[in-house]
Amino acid sequence: MTEFGYFLACEEHGPGELVEQARMAEQAGFTALWISDHFHPWNDRQGQSPFVWSVIGALSEAVSLPVQTAVTCPTVRLHPVLAAQAAATSAVLLDGRFRLGVGSGEALNESILGGAWPEATVRLEMLEEAVGIIRRLFTGEQVSHHGRYYTVRNARLYTVPEEPVPIDVSAFGPQAAEVAGRIGDGFITMEPDPEPIERFRRSGGGAKPVAAGLKVCWGPDRDEAVRTAHRLWPNEQLPGELPQILPTPQHMDQASQLVAPDRVAENVTCGGDVDAHASTLRAYVDAGFDTVYVNQIGPDQQGFFDFYRTKVLPELAG
Template identity: 55%
Template sequence: MRFGYFLSCEEYSPTEIVEQAVAAEKAGFEALWISDHYHPWNDEQGNSPFVWGMIGALSQATSLPITTAVTCPTVRIHPAVIAQAAATAAVQTGGRFTLGVGTGEALNEHVLGDVWPSADVRLEMLEEAVDLIRELWKGEEVTWDGKHYETDTARIYTRPDQAPPIYVSAFGPKALDLAARIGDGFINTAPDADAVSTFKDKSGGKPAQGGVKVAWAETEDEGIDHAHRLWATAGLPGELAQVLPSPHHFEQASQLVTRDATADSIVAGPDIDKHIAQLQEYVDAGYDEVYVANMGPNYLAMIETYGRDALPQLR
C-alpha cells in the first residue's frame, strides 16, 4: 500500500506546488499526483500552471514518482505531443513517471474552438490516442492515418529506457471496460469498491490509484469554509463536470451546492481520526495507492500532521 500527495494545479501557484511536493516527501508521502488543467474550476481557485513545466520542476525538487491525474490526450493537445511530453517527463524523473489519462472536460478541452464530443466518441478518441502514444514510444517513425488522428513521419527521440505505464481514469461502466482493456492501471476519486473490483477482475489484477481531498484547518468550520469557497464545484451532480465550458459556468452551477452539502461530503478540520477513517475507506475499497490533497491555505500543517500521525497508523 502506497500513500501519496495530490498536487492541485487549479488552486496553487507553481511555487506552492513545488513547496508542497518537497514537504510531502519530507513527511513520508511516497508518490505524487498532479492535475492537468487549462482552467481552474472557478475563479476563486485562481491558478492553472502548465503541468509539463511543473513536472520538470518537480523532477529536480523531489525524488518521488509522479502521475498525471489526469491528462486528456484527445482534443486540446494532440496525442503525438502528449507522447513527447510524457517521454520527456519519464526521462526527467528517471523512470518514475506514470501517464494518467482520461476523456477530459469541456472546461479545459474546448479552448481552441473544437466541438466537445459525446461521451462515446470521447472514449473512442481516448483509445486511439493511447494506441498512437504507445506506438510513438517505440522510437520509430510513425505515419498514422486513424479515424481521429494523423501523424506524418513523427518520431520521438528523447525516450526513457522503458515506456511509462498508462493508467486510465474511469467513471461509469463503459469507461471502466475501456480502462481494463487498454490501461496499465486504474484511476478514480471515490472509495468505490465495486469499480476497483470490476477493474481488477477484467484487467487481470492491475493496480488502482484513488484520490481524495480534505480541508485541514484549526476548526472544522474553517475547513468547511475553505472547501466550500474553493471546491463547491466538486458537489455538482451527473455529467455537469464534463460538459460545462468555463469557470463562470461552474460558479453559476455551484450556487446550487449548499455549504451543508459540502460539509457532508468532505473531511474538514483537525480531527486526525476522521482523516484516517476517510483514507481507510480507500484502503478497504481495494486501491493499491491513495493520494490525498488539501483544500485551502493550510497545506503545510496538513502534510506535516499526516506524516507524523496519519500515515504511520495507516501503514
C-alpha cells in the first residue's frame, strides 16, 4: 500500500518554519518526510536555503517520522566522506529512521567551489564511486581509497548507526535509472511514469522501494494558487537537462521567464478541488510507487495540512 509523506522545501522556508511544517505534517497523518539539500534556492523569490544537516538535527527532536534527503549530491560541494559522516550522525539522532537520498546534482549548488561542471555521464560515474566510499565508511572501519575521482586516506566514522544507512538513488533518465538499480537501496524520481521504475527493477533494483515527489498549491482560489505556483516555482517546468546546468538563481530566473502561467496551470495541481488533488496522487499509486511525498507551494501551510488531513488523505485511504 502506498504511503504519503511531506516534502520539506529548504529553498522556500527557513529552518524554524521547516521544523514546524514537519510537526504539522505528522499531525495531519503524513507518515514520512523528505527534505531538499541545496546551497542556493532555485530563484530569489523562494528566498531560503538553510544547511539541511542542521535542520535534520532539529527534526530528530521535533517529530517521530522517518526522514530522507531528497536529494544530497555527495560528489562536489560535499565530499563523499563528509556526506557519509553527516548521514551516519543523522541516522543515530533519528534512531535509524533516516535514509540518504543521493543524486548527481545541479550546477546551481555544486559549481560554487569554482570547478568545471562535469557532463552527465561523468557525474554518474562520480556518484557511483562516491556511493561505494560512503557504504564502506558506514561499516565503521578505517577506509583508504584511491579512485578515479576521489582519494580517501585513513578515514573512519566513529559515530555510526547499528545498521548501515540505506542509500536511495535519484534518477531521471534511462542511464541514471540503470545506475540506481545497480547501486541503490531504493529509487527516487518525480514523474508518475512506470517505465523508469521497470528499468530500475530490471537493472538490479528488484523489489526495493521506489519513491516520488511532487508539488501542489492548495488554495481556495485556483487562479490565485496558479499565480503563486508560477511566481515561486516556474523552474519546475523547465525542460530536459537545463535545470542541471544553469549555475545561479539568476540564470534559472532568466530561463523561467519562458514558462507561461498556462503551463503551470496545466502541470501543477492548484486550488481546492479534492478530486483533483486525489487524482494527482493516485497517478503515482497506479504507476507503482511505494511512497509519494507532497510539497505545498507558498505560505499557507496550515491550510494545506488541514485540507489534506480532512479531505485528501481520507479520500486516498478509502
